[in-house]
Amino acid sequence: MSLIFRRGIANMASLKKASKVVCIGRNYADHVTELNNQRPKQPFFFLKPPSSILLKGDGPVIRPKGVDLHYEVELALIMGKTVKNLEASDEKGALDAIESYALSIDMTARNAQNEAKKKGLPWDIAKGFDTFLPISDIIPKSDIPDPHKVDIYLTVNNEHRQADSTELMLFQIPRMISDISKVMTLEKGDIILTGTPKGVGPVVPGDVMRAGLKVGGKELEAAKIEVA
Amino acid sequence: MSLIFRRGIANMASLKKASKVVCIGRNYADHVTELNNQRPKQPFFFLKPPSSILLKGDGPVIRPKGVDLHYEVELALIMGKTVKNLEASDEKGALDAIESYALSIDMTARNAQNEAKKKGLPWDIAKGFDTFLPISDIIPKSDIPDPHKVDIYLTVNNEHRQADSTELMLFQIPRMISDISKVMTLEKGDIILTGTPKGVGPVVPGDVMRAGLKVGGKELEAAKIEVA
Ligand SMILES: [Mg+2]
Ligand SMILES: [Mg+2]
Ligand SMILES: [Mg+2]
DSSP states (O other): OHHHHHHHHHHHHHHTTOSOEEEEESOBHHHHHHTTOOOOSSOEEEEEOGGGEEOTTSOOOOOOTTOOEEEOEEEEEEEOSOBOSOOTTOHHHHHHTEEEEEEEEOOEEHHHHHHHHHHTOOSHHHHHSTTOEEBOOOEEGGGOSOTTSOEEEEEETTEEEEEEEGGGBSSOHHHHHHHHHTTSOBOTTOEEEOOOOSOOEEOOTTOOEEEEEEETTEEOGGGOEEEO | OHHHHHHHHHHHHHHTTOSOEEEEESOBHHHHHHTTOOOOSSOEEEEEOGGGEEOTTSOOOOOOTTOOEEEOEEEEEEEOSOBOSOOTTOHHHHHHTEEEEEEEEOOEEHHHHHHHHHHTOOSHHHHHSTTOEEBOOOEEGGGOSOTTSOEEEEEETTEEEEEEEGGGBSSOHHHHHHHHHTTSOBOTTOEEEOOOOSOOEEOOTTOOEEEEEEETTEEOGGGOEEEO
16 A cells, blocks of 8 residues: 555655646637637647646645736656657557656636737746646546446535536647647656636636546546635 | 866756746837837736757747748746736836846737737737747856946847847836736746847848847857757
8 A cells, every 4th residue: 555655755846846737728618709719620739738737635736926816737648658749640659658647727817818829928937836737647548448328527615516518628639739749849757738728717706616427427536626 | 178168058958947938029129110010118028938949059930921020039037936916116126136137039820910910819829839939058147247238239140230229128037027927926047138229120031140249349159049
């Protein structure tokens, strides 16, 4: 038991050593609509700095002054190998390159992001504050037989806010990994956030977010996030 | 000699292990004007993935199909310690946190960036392709007594394109480090690109970029970049 325990801890800390965190935007149709955005013709993505990762038990999400803070629950992929120029048709190659999964919350300074969008400025500040990436324990790959058949949810103060299946993704995982890998070589340990379903919204100080993931209706313990 | 040589190599390779690369935008007035941009009221910044770093001798910059590729020569800071919530007035704290310098070229897919700006999309693809960050050898800190009094230049096929003093920065280094550190904790090994002076422009296959840095009119060997 203690060996497993220690190995688990080591893995979690290793998440913060990711050389990059790549996030897919607008990957669920109803979420695109709720923010009055245009549906993308191809996946687009942005970076969050590894310094934004908030491990379990590492305290609350910091709310910078003047920030309208939104949650976005997302399935995260943790890469197990180097991937470069993968073809989108290579589904096996894509899935083989995944080492494990995690659940994550892509915290977003929505007002800063909206201002950046209006001015044509980068999103990296709005997405990149310290603590803006709460992440669960690592989910062993074998616990998720099909990453496109997983239910992810998020509650705020125990009220349901997000709950959808990853089968609703506009671009599936092989296409994402392919498109990213044609721009940026993916390295072992890199983290990919696969986009958020509908229901995003604000949290204020005192709110408690809980997020989780179900496979075949069964909740995975490792995927649970509880963060203030 | 061989010890120094080996230490130098180790340092260069360590650049690719940076946990993040943070880049300041629009930090020289004449460059803001040449791209018809608005002068920022405060520093803004974006990320490049460490996978975009191109070390000396690691081959040419890749020109992705359909990309209008632009160079931007920039002084790079390499951080020597963790910095969080630094006050802009703490000039000593800012300069003490710098471990060394490098010269760098912030390669940019200008057409992709212009489209992203128009659509309010992130810049990370336009800035983040593999090889889009050619970087020089590490410049020991003692070789640059004042980072705001350095001449940086870039030539294409031996024609002068960029040549200006870092004294023209709109926001100086303590302000940059302060603003970044209030969003993202800076970690040892992180790289900050301090913005580019006027004269940016396209390169096509076959063009050779050479960049360098002068202190008191004297060229620093370590800062030289030559890349196709
Ligand atoms: Mg998101
Ligand atoms: Mg690293
Ligand atoms: Mg630049």
